Structures are given as C-alpha cells and as structure tokens.
Amino acid sequence: MSGATPSQTVGPFFSFGLRWLESTQLVGTDHPERVVIQGSVLDGAGTGVPDALVETFQADSAGEFGPVPERDWYGFGRILTNDEGQFAFTTVKPGPLTGSDGTMGAPHLSVSVFARGLLQRVITRIYFPDEELANQLDPVLKTIAPERRSTLVARAADGGLWFDIHLQGEDETVFFNC
Amino acid sequence: MTSRSGEAGGPAILTPDPAYDVPAYRSSGKRAPIQPLHQLPLGATERHGPTFGHLSLTSVDADLTRQHTGEPIGERIIVSGRVLDGAGRPLRQSLVEIWQANAAGRYDHPVDQHPAPLDPNFSGAGRCLTEDDGSYQFTTIKPGAYPWGNHPNAWRPAHIHFSVFGRAFTDRLVTQMYFPGDPLFAYDPIFGSVRDESARARMVSSFDLELSRPEWALGYRFDIVVSGPLATPDVP
Numbered sequence: 001m002s003g004a005t006p007s008q009t010v011g012p013f014f015s016f017g018l019r020w021l022e023s024t025q026l027v028g029t030d031h032p033e034r035v036v037i038q039g040s041v042l043d044g045a046g047t048g049v050p051d052a053l054v055e056t057f058q059a060d061s062a063g064e065f066g067p068v069p070e071r072d073w074y075g076f077g078r079i080l081t082n083d084e085g086q087f088a089f090t091t092v093k094p095g096p097l098t099g100s101d102g103t104m105g106a107p108h109l110s111v112s113v114f115a116r117g118l119l120q121r122v123i124t125r126i127y128f129p130d131e132e133l134a135n136q137l138d139p140v141l142k143t144i145a146p147e148r149r150s151t152l153v154a155r156a157a158d159g160g161l162w163f164d165i166h167l168q169g170e171d172e173t174v175f176f177n178c
Numbered sequence: 179m180t181s182r183s184g185e186a187g188g189p190a191i192l193t194p195d196p197a198y199d200v201p202a203y204r205s206s207g208k209r210a211p212i213q214p215l216h217q218l219p220l221g222a223t224e225r226h227g228p229t230f231g232h233l234s235l236t237s238v239d240a241d242l243t244r245q246h247t248g249e250p251i252g253e254r255i256i257v258s259g260r261v262l263d264g265a266g267r268p269l270r271q272s273l274v275e276i277w278q279a280n281a282a283g284r285y286d287h288p289v290d291q292h293p294a295p296l297d298p299n300f301s302g303a304g305r306c307l308t309e310d311d312g313s314y315q316f317t318t319i320k321p322g323a324y325p326w327g328n329h330p331n332a333w334r335p336a337h338i339h340f341s342v343f344g345r346a347f348t349d350r351l352v353t354q355m356y357f358p359g360d361p362l363f364a365y366d367p368i369f370g371s372v373r374d375e376s377a378r379a380r381m382v383s384s385f386d387l388e389l390s391r392p393e394w395a396l397g398y399r400f401d402i403v404v405s406g407p408l409a410t411p412d413v414p
Contacts, residue, residue: 003376004194004264004380005351005380005402005404006194006196006353006377006378007195007196007351007352008352008354008368008369008371008372008381009203009205009352009368010352012289013285013290014277015287016286016287016301016302017275017276017302017303017339018341020303020305021275044207045208049209051289057226057228057347059223059226063222065222065226067229069232074229074232075228097223098221098222105221108223109223110223110224110347114352116205116209117203117205117206117209118198118206118209118210119195119196119197119198119203119368119371120196120198121352123218139221140219140221148213167208167209167210167211168209168211172211172213173211174213174216175211175213175216176215176218177218178224178406178407
C-alpha cells in the first residue's frame with residue numbers, strides 16, 4: 001500500500017479558492033422539513049474563529065445519501081465562517097442511520113472543520129435535541145462520557161438549531177478520529 | 179491522529195498526519211483540541227461521501243494562466259498527478275481544488291498585505307475533476323515563498339494548497355504541495371509538523387521533464403493518496 005499524503009493546514013487565505021463551492025442551502029426554501037442550523041466556531045479563549053471552513057455531510061430525511069440530481073440532493077454543506085466566527089446553513093434532519101454493528105443510529109450530520117492553526121481537520125457530529133430516545137441508544141453517543149455528550153447535540157434556538165464548535169477549552173467539543 | 183485502527187480488529191495503520199498541537203506553529207496554540215479523540219466506528223455516514231461529478235467545470239478552471247485577459251507574470255508550470263486510494267486505485271470524477279500565492283508570494287486575499295505586488299492577471303485558484311485513471315492537471319504559475327508572522331524572519335516555502343475528497347467522508351484531505359529542494363523546508367514548522375521524513379517527502383512534487391512542454395512550461399508531478407479506513411469501499 002502506498003503511503004498516504006499527510007494533511008496540512010488550510011491556512012488563512014483559502015476563501016478565494018474554496019468559496020465558489022459554498023453551499024448553505026442543502027434543500028430548497030420551500031422544503032417542509034427544512035431546519036436552519038447555526039453556531040460559532042470558537043477557540044480556546046472563547047473567541048470566534050473568523051477564518052474557519054465548516055463542511056457537513058449527511059443523508060436526507062429518508063436516510064438516503066446523495067447524489068439524487070432529480071431532486072437536487074447532494075447532502076454536502078460548505079460554509080465559511082463570518083467575521084465573528086459564525087456559520088449558518090439550511091438542511092433537513094436525516095433519517096435513521098445504520099451503525100457499523102447493524103444497530104440504528106440517531107440522526108446526525110458529519111462535520112469537518114478546517115482553519116488556520118489546525119494542521120488537520122477536526123471531525124465532529126451534530127445530533128438533534130428532539131431525538132432524546134434515539135440519542136440515548138446511539139452507538140457512538142453511548143461511548144462518550146455523559147458530561148461531554150451534550151457537546152454533540154444541537155440546542156433549539158431562534159426557531160432553528162444552534163451548535164457551537166469549541167476547538168479547545170472547558171467546553172471542548174468531542175472530536176473523532178476515523 | 180497518530181494511528182487509526184482497522185475495521186473489526188484489522189491492523190492499525192500508521193497515519194502520517196501531524197499532531198494538532200505543534201508549539202512551533204503558533205496558530206495551533208488556541209485552536210488545537212486538547213482532549214483525546216474518540217475513535218469513530220464506520221457507520222453509514224462514514225462510508226459515503228459527497229460527489230461532484232455533476233459540476234460543470236471548464237478547461238479554464240484548471241488553467242490559472244488563462245483566467246484573465248492578459249498573461250500572469252512568473253514561471254509557467256504544469257502540475258499533474260493522480261488521486262489514489264490507499265490500495266493504489268484511482269479515484270475517478272473526484273474534485274480537486276487548488277489555491278496559491280502568485281509569483282511574488284502574494285495571495286489575492288484582503289488579509290495578505292505584505293509588500294509584494296498583486297498580479298491583475300492571476301487569481302491563484304483552480305479546480306478540476308479527475309479522469310478515469312484518477313489523473314488531474316493544472317497549468318499555473320510557480321508560487322513565490324512569502325514571509326509570515328509566526329516567528330522572526332519566518333518564511334513559508336513555496337507551496338500550492340490542495341483539497342481532495344476521496345471516496346468517503348473519512349478520506350477528506352487538505353494538504354500542501356511543495357517544490358523539490360526548497361531551502362526553507364528546514365525552517366518551516368508547518369512542513370515540519372509531519373514528523374516522519376518519508377511522509378514529508380510525499381508532500382514534495384517531483385520535477386518531470388516528460389511532463390514539461392518545450393518552449394512553454396516546466397512540469398511537476400504530484401500524486402495524492404487518500405487513505406481512509408475503508409478497506410473495501412462499498413461505494414463506487
């Protein structure tokens with residue numbers, strides 16, 4: 001097997017290279033199940049990270065992964081944080097997902113964050129607050145210490161959902177290795 | 179990430195990736211996660227990934243010297259290679275995005291204000307989809323080295339940023355391609371954040387006379403290997 005190419009930081013100047021594919025509306029504005037998810041990317045001092053790139057990937061509400069061109073479904077979000085380190089995008093809650101051991105996992109989005117200062121992306125998940133039972137049974141959430149589990153669950157706010165990503169600090173978000 | 183476990187008790191595969199917290203790279207100080215990472219089992223979301231075959235890209239997207247009315251200043255180069263998985267299989271119709279400084283080492287970005295000229299004929303961003311054999315090719319200008327504020331007299335070796343997606347969410351990779359023999363390698367904490375020498379070498383392109391076009395451009399070859407944990411991908 002050939003050796004993998006190592007990761008390097010996205011640096012501070014990626015916007016002119018990556019903004020062309022910015023994707024903040026994963027579903028149409030008329031989709032009945034659309035939900036706005038917003039939040040901040042924060043550093044260890046609690047300061048917003050204005051030069052972060054957030055990417056999301058997910059199944060649709062039927063649990064189906066893209067691409068489904070006939071209904072314009074690709075399941076990919078790319079959001080560049082604003083000057084305050086905030087991001088926002090519109091999507092749908094995915095359907096239930098099968099875990100590696102065949103168990104059904106709670107609906108979630110997979111998230112990558114890239115930024116100056118991150119030599120490789122961090123990987124996290126966004127779970128949904130109205131899925132309390134499914135979250136309790138989720139094979140990944142179950143393995144996480146209860147006091148940190150909440151960092152992976154969005155909270156209801158402003159008619160949508162709010163999900164902060166703390167790169168570091170007391171409330172550091174749970175990050176994954178995969 | 180220093181190691182990752184294979185699926186279902188398979189062998190651990192050493193990854194070449196840098197640690198998050200690299201004190202010599204100052205920006206990592208308040209941004210590097212401190213808590214241990216949780217190993218993510220390979221669920222449905224990890225076995226799939228975004229695809230971009232539907233995008234309409236043109237040859238100008240992959241030729242950074244033809245995106246304006248005039249010719250950019252600098253040394254014209256061709257950068258080509260293949261995007262492969264860990265087993266050496268080509269990744270087809272896979273999106274490759276690049277961005278870089280101009281020949282003077284200046285980025286077309288409002289935050290880069292160091293005293294070097296912008297080039298009105300060079301933006302420094304390109305993209306393409308790989309061919310059936312996993313190959314990609316860009317025509318561009320060799321980027322200059324540039325100073326940065328990490329430490330006194332700090333200079334980044336010339337590099338081109340690369341973004342690739344691979345086959346699944348687990349494969350996603352952003353890296354930097356360097357040029358052979360750069361004297362700045364020894365002083366650069368970002369290049370040096372990759373501890374393994376052979377892994378560092380995989381970020382360095384090689385000069386390729388075959389790829390060079392007479393009277394036109396020098397060729398540099400750069401293969402990218404994404405090596406997510408999917409031993410037998412179930413996604414085409």
